[in-house]
Structure formats: structure tokens, C-alpha cells
Amino acid sequence: MTRSIFKIIGYAVVIVLAYLLLAKIGWLPSPASWFRPAPVSIDETPLLVNRIRALSELSSLSVQDEVVVTQIKPAGTAKQIISLVTPGAAPALDHLVLVVKGELELGTDLKGLTEQQVFIAGDSIAIHLPAAKVLLAQINPSQTETFIEEGDWTPDEITKLKIKARDQLIERAKQKGLLQKANERSLKIMEDFLRTLGFNKTSVSSQ
């Protein structure tokens, strides 16, 4: 009787060891993967083109920046009650902290260029460009990290916080004088382009 119990235990040990070995090699799923949640994938859906727009934007500076935005609000009723009945407990608050990486493109919108701002005579050209501005402020979900999300946050509240992050990115670029730098770059690019087009005397200025 004892012998057969030892025999069963021996077989079980061999089977477990063999399984662990095969899992280590990668031929069988590891025990940890049994409880790993399956990744959630989105379905392939078609794209619908809503609008096509002709642009004439000269991008002269690209800025990649990162900001941290925080939002705090009173927690839900259940948490409030718990904090009220717990002696010495701090007021119950919900926290949301996002780390947002964004990309800005600064440059000149040539749509604002009128005929009166271009003067051509022979191989001479004078152009007065509109002032540089933020042409693109991109904060995509793939570049956003949710650092803390405590409590219930509606999609609208999160959208507002992301818009705040985008506004901060734009403000920081302006504070660092990058619009001025973009303006100078736009003038240089336009001047080089005009020289390439065969103009010997060029004068490019901006507002």
C-alpha cells in the first residue's frame, strides 16, 4: 500500500518536472500564463473619409514635449461615508494624473499670403510672409500614460484634462520663444527655396 502511494507520488513529481521543463523551453504554456488576462484587440473596421482639405502650410520647427496634468475631485458617496465614519481619515478624493507626450509643428500658413504680399520683377522677388503659428498640436492616445487613476472619471472629464495638457504644451512652446524661432526658420526655408527656383535677389520678411 505504502509502496503504491510512493509510486504515484513519484509519477506525479516526474510529470510536474517534465511539464516545468517543457514550459521553460517554451513548448508548453507557463503556469503563470494560466491566469494572465488575454489581450483585448479591436476589430478591423473600415475608414470613412469625411473631408478633404487643401493646405499650404510650411512647417519649419517640430517640438516634442511632455507635460503632467492632474485633476482632483471629491470621491463618490460610498468613499465619502467611509471617510466620514473613520476617525482621523482625510477627505476622500479621486485623483487622475496623466503624462502626456505631444508633438507640435510650428511654421507659416501660406494661405494667408495675398498677391499684395508678393512682388516679382525679373530675377528679384520680395515676399512678406504671415507670422509663424502652431500648425499642429498632436497628443495621441498612444503617447499618453495614465499614471494615477483613482475613482470614477467620465470620458468627458478625461477629455477636458487632455485638452488642458495640449494647451500647456502650446503655452510652453510660446514661452520658450519657439514661435519666433519657427518664424526665422520659415524665412530661411522660403529664401533658400526661392533661390533654388532661380531668383537671384530675394527679400523675405514676416509680420
Place this chain on the structure above:
Amino acid sequence: MLQIRHSVLFACILLQLACKQKQDPVTRVLQVRDMSALATTEYSITKIVKASDDKTWYKFGDRKILMSVEADVRAGIDLAQLKKEDVIINGKSIQLNLPAPKIMSVNLPPEKIKVEYEDIGPLRDPFDNAARDALLAQAEKQIRSAMDQTAILADTEKNTRNLLSNFLQQAGYEQIEIRFGNTKQTLQ
């Protein structure tokens, strides 16, 4: 007695460390880069993002989400690649050999992302922001890879040609020929 006091002190330090709040990550500037690109086309695209979290064997109940996303895709040409020899001038005629148009940006503005429908079973957690962003990142990838099925690059060639032809006509050129390099979908 002294030992008990030390133990209590040690326990307090441990408790303090355990209760220490997470520090906010540091904000920093990553990169400022010169560029010289002429964007001439923008497509506004709508995509429906559908996901169902029902593949994990030990989780019971539905967890589905449906979102609509509007993306702005910009395309143009990189003027930095334009060299002197790409411009051939002969009296009143000019030939421009421009680089191939490319996708410059795929922008998913937060205000244009809407959660249209959610179905969460009583035993399941709702989709939080991190989960929704992970799904939207997949949508962004799908949009980028599906752009070659649209006519965005052909439209970019057309718009660039119109823009430059008008300018060159104004500059006094009578014969204008604009060519583009081999088109290939390049994403930044």
C-alpha cells in the same frame, strides 16, 4: 523595554514607507527639431473602434466598448530633400523634380473621440482611461497602415502641383513641369 520601543519605531518607519504617496513624474522637454515640410493635404477620417474583452477563460460576463474616432491626417513634401539639380530652368520654362509626397502626421484630437456604447457585466470592471487609450493606440496603428488604401498621396501631388504652378506662373514662368519621386507611404 528598549527592544519593544525599537520594534515599534521600526514598524512606524515601515508604515510610513508603505503609505508614501507616488511622486508625480518629472516634466521635461524632449526635443526641438528643424524641419522644412510643405503640407498640402488634410484628410479627416472617421473610424469606429470596436472591442470585446471575452477571451479570458476565468472572467464571466460581457465587457464591450464601441468608440468613434475622428483623425486628421496631413500629407505633404519634404523640402529639405530638394536640391539645386532638381530645378531645371530654361528661359521661361521650368522643371521641378520634387520628392515623393508622404504622410506627415496622424492626429487623434481628444475632443473628437467619443465613447458611443459600453456593455459591462456586473462581475466585470468598466474600461478605464488606460484601457481605452490602449484600444485607441491600436486604432491609430490601423489608421496609419490603412492610409495607402486612400487617395491621400495622389491628392497631395495634385494640391502641391496646383500650389506651386500658381506661384511659378505669378513668377513669370510660362512652361511649368512638376514631377514627383516614387511615391511610398512614409510615416513619421
